[in-house]
Amino acid sequence: MSNLVIIFLSIGLFFNFAGCLGLIRFPDIYNRLQASTKCVTLGTIFILLAVVIHFGWNSISLKAILCVVFILLTSPTAAHAIARGSHRAGFPLWEGSIMDRYREDQEGETESAN
Amino acid sequence: MLVFIILLLVCAFFCLYRVGAGPTPPDRTVAIDILGILMVGFCAILSLYTGKDLYMNVAISWALLSFIGTTALAKYLEGRTFDE
Amino acid sequence: MLKKLLEFLILWIIWTLLTWSLALPDILAGVVVSAIAVLLFSDLFPAEIGRLLxxxxxxxxxxxxxxxxxxxxxxxxxxxxxxxxxxxxxxxxxxxxxxxxxxxxxxxxxxxxxxxxxxxxxxxxxxxxxxxxxxxxxxxxxxxxxxxxxxxxxxxxxxxxx
Structure with missing residues (x-):
């Protein structure tokens, strides 16, 4: 196993670790989504790139590249779905948050509808 | 190589902690989503270790199925039915 | 119709790359599965897919x-x-x-x-x-x-x- 593979795996696991630590440390659901989605996505992509570098051009690395594409497309979409779902269901932001334009607009709509 | 696998398992235990302790349902959903992506990385490391094609197949199907599961859970959170 | 053909080709190429073999049974299975997928889910593809090429x-x-x-x-x-x-x-x-x-x-x-x-x-x-x-x-x-x-x-x- 070459040094480049080890370096890529280390970078990937560093970001994975940062993302999971963010999942533990951050105060509310939206901040946790931010940390975990970004970091774990890039971390896993680096691990898959390490696979590509190690095997060169064969079926395993091709599957790894397809996996990178799938993860890049699906992971932000899943995060978006969870954020929207939990906000619609009424789970509040952290009390230290600065502003919530989404809630303001929704309340405005219900008032004008009544 | 073992070091990488152990580190990844530590990350997975962080996620499991959030699944168990998460104060609200969305927290648990996020943790399950992240656990799915972590397992894709785990399968990739396994295929790097063994040199077998099989684990990448598992990784691809895991990535897609975990996305479908998370989306279904998110819709359920939002209070809608699945056929909408 | 052209759109469906394009979708079919994309799906079939992905299938072939995933199975990574050019044996006749694999290719035929790919053709059948891609055709079923296109017939059932053609509406779900974005309409502008041809323009993107x-x-x-x-x-x-x-x-x-x-x-x-x-x-x-x-x-x-x-x-x-x-x-x-x-x-x-x-x-x-x-x-x-x-x-x-x-x-x-x-x-x-x-x-x-x-x-x-x-x-x-x-x-x-x-x-x-x-x-x-x-x-x-x-x-x-x-x-x-x-x-x-x-x-x-x-x-x-x-x-x-x-």
């Missing part, structure tokens, strides 16, 4: 990739800094920005790009406006927010999709 759009797509990747790496170091910092310097909140992109697929890509870039996460998309959760709010003026978050991607995505 234009060389100019593909060129701008290739230009967009490094820009996107650089933003992703920057955002990861940003998040890692906030996670490992003992006091967690965050000022979160949800802001509202405006986008001028028209097509659905362009907005999807814009929302996904925003989610993976520094400190921002798309929460919802209503008409022309995107609601974005921002981990570190540095401005409370909507115009300034639009300039900071959206415009760096919009100029590329407009060339690719619109």
């Amino acid at each position: 234009h060389p100019r759009r593909l060129f701008w797509g290739l230009v967009y990739l490094p820009v996107f990747f650089w933003q992703v790496v920057k955002s990861n170091f940003d998040v890692a800094y906030r996670v490992f910092h003992p006091t967690m310097p965050i000022r979160p909140g949800i802001v509202k920005v405006r986008t001028s992109l028209r097509s659905e697929i362009a907005r999807t890509f814009l929302a996904n790009s925003i989610t993976l870039t520094p400190g921002t996460l798309t929460v919802d998309c209503v008409d022309d406006h995107l609601y974005i959760h921002w981990i570190n709010i540095i401005s409370e003026d909507p115009e300034e927010e639009t300039r900071l978050i959206v415009e760096k991607f919009e100029k590329y995505l407009r060339k690719i999709f619109d």
Whole structure:
């Protein structure tokens, strides 16, 4: 196993670790989504790139590249779905948050509808 | 190589902690989503270790199925039915 | 009809790459499965899929990739800094920005790009406006927010999709 593979795996696991630590440390659901989605996505992509570098051009690395594409497309979409779902269901932001334009607009709509 | 696998398992235990302790349902959903992506990385490391094609197949199907599961859970959170 | 043929070809190429064999039974199974998938789910594909294969759009797509990747790496170091910092310097909140992109697929890509870039996460998309959760709010003026978050991607995505 070459040094480049080890370096890529280390970078990937560093970001994975940062993302999971963010999942533990951050105060509310939206901040946790931010940390975990970004970091774990890039971390896993680096691990898959390490696979590509190690095997060169064969079926395993091709599957790894397809996996990178799938993860890049699906992971932000899943995060978006969870954020929207939990906000619609009424789970509040952290009390230290600065502003919530989404809630303001929704309340405005219900008032004008009544 | 073992070091990488152990580190990844530590990350997975962080996620499991959030699944168990998460104060609200969305927290648990996020943790399950992240656990799915972590397992894709785990399968990739396994295929790097063994040199077998099989684990990448598992990784691809895991990535897609975990996305479908998370989306279904998110819709359920939002209070809608699945056929909408 | 042309659209369905294109979808069929894309699906069949992905199938062949995944099975990684050119034996006759594999190819036939791929043809059958892709045909069933296209017949059942053809409506779910974005309507503009044929237009995206234009060389100019593909060129701008290739230009967009490094820009996107650089933003992703920057955002990861940003998040890692906030996670490992003992006091967690965050000022979160949800802001509202405006986008001028028209097509659905362009907005999807814009929302996904925003989610993976520094400190921002798309929460919802209503008409022309995107609601974005921002981990570190540095401005409370909507115009300034639009300039900071959206415009760096919009100029590329407009060339690719619109």
